[in-house]
Amino acid sequence: MTEKSGLLLYGANGYTGKLILAVALREGLRPVLAGRRAEAVEPIAKAHGLKSLCFGLEDPGTVARLLEPFSALLLAAGPFSKTSAPALEACLLAKTAYLDITGEVAVFEAAFARDADAKKAGIPVLPGTGFDVVPSDCLAKALSEALPGAASLTLAFRGFKPSAGTMKTMVENAHNGGLVRAGGKLVGVPSAWKTMEVPLPEPRLAMTIPWGDLSTAWRSTGIPDIEVYMAVPPSAVANARRMRWLAPVLGLPFVQTFLMKRIEKNVKGPTAEDRERERSFLWGRVTKDGRTVTGTLETLEGYALTAETSVAIAKRVLAGEVSPGVHTPSLAFGARFIETFRGSKLTLPA
Numbered sequence: 001m002t003e004k005s006g007l008l009l010y011g012a013n014g015y016t017g018k019l020i021l022a023v024a025l026r027e028g029l030r031p032v033l034a035g036r037r038a039e040a041v042e043p044i045a046k047a048h049g050l051k052s053l054c055f056g057l058e059d060p061g062t063v064a065r066l067l068e069p070f071s072a073l074l075l076a077a078g079p080f081s082k083t084s085a086p087a088l089e090a091c092l093l094a095k096t097a098y099l100d101i102t103g104e105v106a107v108f109e110a111a112f113a114r115d116a117d118a119k120k121a122g123i124p125v126l127p128g129t130g131f132d133v134v135p136s137d138c139l140a141k142a143l144s145e146a147l148p149g150a151a152s153l154t155l156a157f158r159g160f161k162p163s164a165g166t167m168k169t170m171v172e173n174a175h176n177g178g179l180v181r182a183g184g185k186l187v188g189v190p191s192a193w194k195t196m197e198v199p200l201p202e203p204r205l206a207m208t209i210p211w212g213d214l215s216t217a218w219r220s221t222g223i224p225d226i227e228v229y230m231a232v233p234p235s236a237v238a239n240a241r242r243m244r245w246l247a248p249v250l251g252l253p254f255v256q257t258f259l260m261k262r263i264e265k266n267v268k269g270p271t272a273e274d275r276e277r278e279r280s281f282l283w284g285r286v287t288k289d290g291r292t293v294t295g296t297l298e299t300l301e302g303y304a305l306t307a308e309t310s311v312a313i314a315k316r317v318l319a320g321e322v323s324p325g326v327h328t329p330s331l332a333f334g335a336r337f338i339e340t341f342r343g344s345k346l347t348l349p350a
Helices: 015-026 038-047 060-067 080-094 105-112 115-121 134-146 164-176 213-221 234-250 253-266 272-277 302-318 329-333 335-340
Strands: 007-010 032-035 052-054 072-075 097-100 124-126 152-158 178-182 185-189 195-199 203-208 225-231 279-288 291-300 345-347
Touching: 007 015, 015 302, 032 038, 038 052, 060 080, 072 080, 072 302, 080 097, 080 105, 080 115, 097 302, 105 213, 115 124, 124 302, 124 329, 134 152, 134 213, 134 279, 134 291, 134 302, 134 329, 134 335, 134 345, 152 195, 152 213, 178 213, 195 225, 203 234, 213 225, 213 329, 272 302, 291 302, 302 329, 329 335, 335 345
Parallel strands: 007 032, 007 072, 032 052, 072 097, 097 124, 152 225
Antiparallel strands: 152 279, 178 185, 178 225, 195 203, 203 225, 279 291, 291 345
16 A cells, blocks of 8 residues: 655645645645646745646546555645535545535535545545635534534625636526525525624624535534625625626526636736735524523734634644544634634633
C-alpha cells in the first residue's frame, strides 16, 4: 500500500484557492497544487517551489490513483455540484481524507449520505471548511447547547463582496428557489420567502436563502425547524421575488452559459484591502416552549476566514485528529472552534 502524506490542494489557481495557499505556506504546509489546466496551476507551483498535478475530475478511478499518495484532498474548485461527487468518490477509493469549501445544500446532503462509506474507507470527510459553514455551524451548536432540546433555529449573516466562483454557484442554483428545514425535512419555498430585521450589528433587513446550514446545522444540533437569512438591501428582496417568474428561464443551458461568461468577465472578488477591512457578523436564535436564546458572532471577512479555517482543519486532519466519517465543523471540533481564529468573538447570554 502506498505510504500516504501531505495535502493536495485542487483549485489552487482560483480566487479562494490562492488565499488558502498563502495561509498554508504561512502555517508551514507545502501542499501539492492541482487543477484542471496546467497553464493556470504550474506557474503558481513554480513560483513557490511546489509540485503540481493537472487533471480533470471526470473519472473517479483515474483520480483515485493520483490521490493514493496523499493523506488529504482539499477541494477548492467549484461549482461543487459538479466537482464534489467525483472527487469524494475518488477519495473513498483511494482512502484519502476529503475536505471542501462548498456552501451548497445538495452537496452537503450528498456528502452526509456517504457517512457509512467514509467509515468503511477509514477516512474523515469534512465538507464546508470555509465561511460556509464553519462560523454559522459553531454559532448554531453553541446556541443549541445553551437551550437543549430547542425546536427552532434562525441564523442570519451580513454578506460580503462575492468572488466569481461564489457568483457562479448562486446563478447555477437561482432557478431552484429557496429552502428551509421544517419538521426535520428540507422543504422548497419561493426565493426571498420571508424577511425579517436582524441586528448585524445594527438592524438590517434580511431575507431567507438556501444556505448550507440547512443541512449541517440539522446534523450538528438536531433542531427540526431551521431558517437562514442574509442581510440585503430592500431592492435585493424585490429583485429576488421578481426572479421567481424567471426561474424556468434561468435554468436553461444557454442562459447559464451566458451568465457564467458575464461573471468571469466582470466579477473579481474582494481586494486584499477589502478582506483586511471588512468584518463578518452572524446572529442566531433558538426557541423552545416560549423560551428564546440569541447569540452573535463576529469574525474575519468571509474569504479571509475561509482560508484560515480550511488550513486549520486540514492540519488537524493531517495530524490524525479527526475520526472516520462525515463531520460538520462543530461536531468535529466543538462549538468554540471558531474562537481559535484571530478576531472571532462569540457572544451568548451569561
